[in-house]
Amino acid sequence: xxxxxxxxxxxxxxxxxxxxxxxxxxxxxxxxxxxxxxxxxxxxxxxxxxxxxxxxxxxxxxxxxxxxxxxxxxxxxxxxxxxxxxxxxxxxxxxxxxxxxxxxxxxxxxxxxxxxxxxxxxxxxxxxxxxxxxxxxxxxxxxxxxxxxxxxxxxxxxxxxxxxxxxxxxxxxxxxxxxxxxxxxxxxxxxxxxxxxxxxxxxxxxxxxxxxxxxxxxxxxxxxxxxxxxxxxxxxxxxxxxxxxxxxxxxxxxxxxxxxxxxxxxxxxxxxxxxxxxxxxxxxxxxxxxxxxxxxx
Amino acid sequence: xxxxxxxxxxxxxxxxxxxxxxxxxxxxxxxxxxxxxxxxxxxxxxxxxxxxxxxxxxxxxxxxxxxxxxxxxxxxxxxxxxxxxxxxxxxxxxxxxxxxxxxxxxxxxxxxxxxxxxxxxxxxxxxxxxxxxxxxxxxxxxxxxxxxxxxxxxxxxxxxxxxxxxxxxxxxxxxxxxxxxxxxxxxxxxxxxxxxxxxxxxxxxxxxxxxxxxxxxxxxxxxxxxxxxxxxxxxxxxxxxxxxxxxxxxxxxxxxxxxxxxxxxxxxxxxxxxxxxxxxxxxxxxxxxxxxxxxxxxxxxxxxxxxxxxxxxxxxxxxxxxxxxxxxxxxxxxxxxxxxxxxxxxx
Numbered sequence: 001x002x003x004x005x006x007x008x009x010x011x012x013x014x015x016x017x018x019x020x021x022x023x024x025x026x027x028x029x030x031x032x033x034x035x036x037x038x039x040x041x042x043x044x045x046x047x048x049x050x051x052x053x054x055x056x057x058x059x060x061x062x063x064x065x066x067x068x069x070x071x072x073x074x075x076x077x078x079x080x081x082x083x084x085x086x087x088x089x090x091x092x093x094x095x096x097x098x099x100x101x102x103x104x105x106x107x108x109x110x111x112x113x114x115x116x117x118x119x120x121x122x123x124x125x126x127x128x129x130x131x132x133x134x135x136x137x138x139x140x141x142x143x144x145x146x147x148x149x150x151x152x153x154x155x156x157x158x159x160x161x162x163x164x165x166x167x168x169x170x171x172x173x174x175x176x177x178x179x180x181x182x183x184x185x186x187x188x189x190x191x192x193x194x195x196x197x198x199x200x201x202x203x204x205x206x207x208x209x210x211x212x213x214x215x216x217x218x219x220x221x222x223x224x225x226x227x228x229x230x231x232x233x234x235x236x237x238x239x240x241x242x243x244x245x246x247x248x249x250x251x252x253x254x255x256x257x258x259x260x261x262x263x264x265x266x267x268x269x270x271x272x273x274x275x276x277x278x279x280x281x282x283x284x285x286x287x288x289x290x291x292x293x294x295x296x297x
Numbered sequence: 298x299x300x301x302x303x304x305x306x307x308x309x310x311x312x313x314x315x316x317x318x319x320x321x322x323x324x325x326x327x328x329x330x331x332x333x334x335x336x337x338x339x340x341x342x343x344x345x346x347x348x349x350x351x352x353x354x355x356x357x358x359x360x361x362x363x364x365x366x367x368x369x370x371x372x373x374x375x376x377x378x379x380x381x382x383x384x385x386x387x388x389x390x391x392x393x394x395x396x397x398x399x400x401x402x403x404x405x406x407x408x409x410x411x412x413x414x415x416x417x418x419x420x421x422x423x424x425x426x427x428x429x430x431x432x433x434x435x436x437x438x439x440x441x442x443x444x445x446x447x448x449x450x451x452x453x454x455x456x457x458x459x460x461x462x463x464x465x466x467x468x469x470x471x472x473x474x475x476x477x478x479x480x481x482x483x484x485x486x487x488x489x490x491x492x493x494x495x496x497x498x499x500x501x502x503x504x505x506x507x508x509x510x511x512x513x514x515x516x517x518x519x520x521x522x523x524x525x526x527x528x529x530x531x532x533x534x535x536x537x538x539x540x541x542x543x544x545x546x547x548x549x550x551x552x553x554x555x556x557x558x559x560x561x562x563x564x565x566x567x568x569x570x571x572x573x574x575x576x577x578x579x580x581x582x583x584x585x586x587x588x589x590x591x592x593x594x595x596x597x598x599x600x601x602x603x604x605x606x607x608x609x610x611x612x613x614x615x616x617x618x619x620x621x622x623x624x625x626x627x628x629x630x631x632x633x634x635x636x637x638x639x640x641x642x643x644x
Contacts, residue, residue, distance in 0.1 A: 058571050059587045060619025088353060094391040094538070095591055097622035098360055098370050134360060138353040143538050146316045150345035153319070157342075158353065175588075179531040186321075193322045214588045226584075246571070272624055 025050075030083055032074045032167060032208055034066065035108070036277045038266040039253050043240070046073075049083070049166060049208040052198050052237060056213040056228040057244035062251060062270050063212040064095045066244070067169045069275040070210060071101070072108045074167040075136050077124035080112055085166025085207075086136040088158070092148060092176045096139060105133040107273030138162070145176040149190070152197055159205045167208045168201065174214040174229045188233055195237035211238065244268075250278075318344040373500065373543050374422025375407065376414035376452055379639025380615060383628045387422060388543040392591030393533055395506075397548035397580035402596040403613050403632045404547045408502050409442050410636045411545060412470050413449060415500040421456050424543075426499035427469025429492055431484055433508040437472045448635035471498060478509055478525060485532045493540040500543055501536065507549035507581040523585040530589035546590075550578035580618075593618040596630070603631050603640060615639070 017025075031046035040046045047053050047070060055063050071089055076082025089096060109129055116122045138158075142148040148170070159165055173194070181187045202209045216229040228235065228243075235241070241257035254265035267278045318326060318340065327337045354364050372386030381387050388394050388411065396404050412430055417423030430437065446466045450458055471492060475481035481503075492498040506529075510522055537544045571579065571587060576597050580587070587593070599612040610631035617623045629640040 058584065059590065060571065060593065064621050093591065094389075095621040097389070098356065099385060100622040101356060131357060134357040135355045137356040139356055139359060140353045141350070143350075143535075146319050147348060147350070149319050150348040153341050153345040154349065178588075179527060179534070189322045189325075190320070215584065216588075217584060270624075 029206065032070050032083060033076070035069050035073055035275055036253075036266070036268050038277050039268060042253075042255055042261060042264045042266050043258075044261055047208050047210060048240070050202050050206050051239040052195075052202050052209040052211065053240045053242065054211050054213055054228070054238035055242050055244060056215060058215050058226075058246070061244045061246060062268070062275065063244060064093075064171055065100075065270045066275050067171050067210060067212060068096075068101055068104050070167060070208075071137050071169060072105050072133055072274075074208070075128070075133055076108070076112070077121070077128050079118075079120040079124045080115075083166045084164075086138065086162060086164045087167040087169060088138040088140065088155070088162075088165055090140045090142055090148065090151060090168070090170045092142045092170070093172055094141070095171065096141075101134070101137070102130070103272060104274040105130050109133070136164075138165070142176060144179065145181060145190070148173075148176050149194070152194065152201075155201060156205070159201070159207070165205070165207055167210065168198075170209075170211045172212040172214060174212070177230060178214070184231075188231065191230060191234050191237070195234070198237065315344045315347050319348060371419075371424075371541070372422075373411065373424055374414055374417075375411050376422070376636060377410075377638050379628055379641055380630070380637070381422070383615065383617065383623075383626060383639065384620075385623060388545065389592065389622075390424070390541045390543050391537055393530065393537065393544045393546055393589060394592040394594065395546050395548050395580065395590045396594045396596060397550055398596035399550050399578060399598065402598045403630070403637060404596050405438060405504055406441070406632050407596065407615075407637045408504055408545060408547060409438065409445055410452075412442075412500060412502060413445060413466050415543075416464050416466060416469050417453070417456065418460070421453070421460065424499040427471060427492075427497055428500040428502060429471045429473065429489055429498045430502045430504065431473045431475055431481070432504055433475050433481065434505055436474070439472075442470065443467065444634065445636050452635040452638070469497070475509070478529075481509060481529065482532070485529075485536065489536055493536060493542060498542070499540070500545065501533070503533075503544075503546045505547040505549060506586070507547075510582055510586075511549070519583075523583075526582065526585050527589070530586070534589070548586075549581045550595075551581050553577055553579055592620040592623070603629070605631070605633065608633050612640075 029049040031043070031048050033040050033046040034043070055066055057063050067089070071087045074083055074085045074087050076084065078084045112121075112128065113125055116125050140151050142151055155168070177187060177191065198209050198211070201207065213234075214229040215226050217224045218227045228241070235257075238257070239259060240255065240261075243254045243256045245252055245254065250267055251269050252265050253268050255261050255263060269276060269278050321329075323337055323341060326341065327334060330337065330340070332340065351364060358364065370386075371390045372384070372388060373390060374381050374387040375384065396407060398404050408430070412428035414422060415424050415426065415428050418425050445452075449466070450461050453461065473484050473488060475484050489498075489501060510526055533544050533546070536542060571584070576595070580593065580595070595616045595618050597614050597616070599614060601612045602609050603612050604610070610633055613630040613632065614627050615630050616627035617625055619625070628642065631638055631640060
């Protein structure tokens with residue numbers, strides 16, 4: 001009996017909503033700051049809760065760093081405009097390193113200690129410290145795609161027990177799915193199922209889902225192009241796609257797919273404190289570069 | 298696994314293990330088992346619970362060491378305090394570390410040194426076990442290893458001499474030669490697991506990766522080469538994870554401006570998407586390999602020399618190209634009789 005009831009609930013939204021209700025819900029959802037004000041501005045506030053965002057880029061460009069930053073930023077107290085949420089971090093590559101999380105967390109605590117103004121914010125800082133930040137990050141290590149699928153299958157139950165989770169990070173989806181899976185049609189079907197699961201988790205539990213992807217080269221007309229891995233069909237999985245790349249010695253975050261933001265690109269860099277803006281010189285008047293001026297992907 | 302414990306109504310054809318249940322889309326499972334949707338859901342939940350290694354832990358619990366199987370921040374020292382400082386402790390015990398550089402830069406020197414440093418007990422930065430050293434290019438430099446062994450007391454002057462003399466270094470470096478991909482595969486699938494499971498070895502060195510993958514494939518076969526690279530790196534990752542063992546892969550380099558005879562060259566395209574280095578060379582094997590590497594280090598040779606006492610050495614530089622926990626930084630390095638030592642940074 002209970003199983004049937006559960007299925008009925010699991011079986012899909014069901015009830016109809018008006019567009020106005022949907023808009024209101026979306027406004028209430030909030031977003032997670034990236035700690036780069038330019039990127040936040042380009043994303044109209046930050047990484048959206050309730051949606052799936054994909055971050056792609058070559059190795060070493062900063063995908064994991066941005067994920068670690070978001071894992072700390074989601075916990076920013078409500079009195080500072082944050083979500084005061086928890087995060088579940090699924091690490092498939094082994095790149096989640098404690099030392100680094102510590103650096104990022106310490107920098108965020110320092111920042112908010114300095115800007116705390118009124119009593120409410122100062123009170124919030126009493127409990128917003130390194131220990132509490134580390135206690136709000138749930139880590140799962142997946143060694144292959146089967147383990148990743150298993151964890152995602154068990155995730156809804158976990159989220160019911162931990163209602164404060166506001167962010168799910170999978171770093172990366174590409175790594176396990178490109179190993180050991182020679183059958184490309186099976187891979188495509190599994191990825192499609194995965195994409196649907198992620199959207200469902202994002203909307204049903206009101207959390208931001210962030211997934212990272214690798215880059216690969218694709219041959220087209222005897223030219224090789226750099227494209228996000230996992231194929232064309234996977235490109236439909238996320239609502240927003242952010243491409244991190246090197247341009248000469250600069251690091252640029254380009255929003256290449258988004259329903260609400262114009263195609264823009266902003267410069268960033270990774271400091272000892274985490275993911276940050278690059279300080280623009282005084283006479284620079286265009287921190288955001290419209291994508292049309294740049295070579296498209 | 299625990300197939301019998303799963304709530305299956307009757308014998309199921311095509312599904313023989315828990316992992317198989319999970320690696321199919323739910324729709325396929327439903328079709329193969331003939332179960333109703335809620336029962337399939339229950340089956341998948343039980344299978345998933347069996348498959349997962351441990352429930353989600355908080356990072357605080359991890360830091361307090363509450364999960365013995367998980368990343369504990371353990372590092373393998375490289376036997377030099379300056380270089381350990383560059384690496385914030387040393388090599389991570391999970392994942393592949395790549396050390397690339399032009400020939401003569403000193404990569405093999407550093408790899409030999411790490412093959413000795415792994416043998417020290419944990420309190421002296423080692424892992425208390427030996428090293429599996431797989432040579433794919435030249436024959437193993439046994440004389441140099443013996444020389445380094447005899448000078449360990451000088452290199453590791455902070456370690457009590459009784460500890461050093463108690464370690465029989467040459468007994469614990471297991472040397473394999475792999476002249477082609479097949480023998481490399483045999484080594485990794487048969488020899489390595491035996492040594493790792495017995496606790497005899499807790500470091501795998503491949504010197505070098507490039508040699509086998511560059512020579513065995515013509516440039517047109519890059520798809521096939523990438524496939525083989527992926528198989529090889531998957532094996533290394535599995536070994537690394539299962540036995541919490543650092544893996545060090547030495548790689549060659551190629552010039553950024555090298556032209557190729559083909560109209561298209563995927564490696565060239567890919568190299569421009571990787572971080573520009575201070576040098577004019579880039580690690581070989583392209584993006585497919587770079588995606589498998591967790592920590593990328595590069596060793597370059599310089600024109601100047603540095604001297605210490607009665608020895609002099611051509612100056613090298615060890616650079617962190619990328620790593621999840623390290624800033625892009627470098628240290629000057631000398632190669633001495635006793636080993637590889639970083640030049641201390643002047644404040």
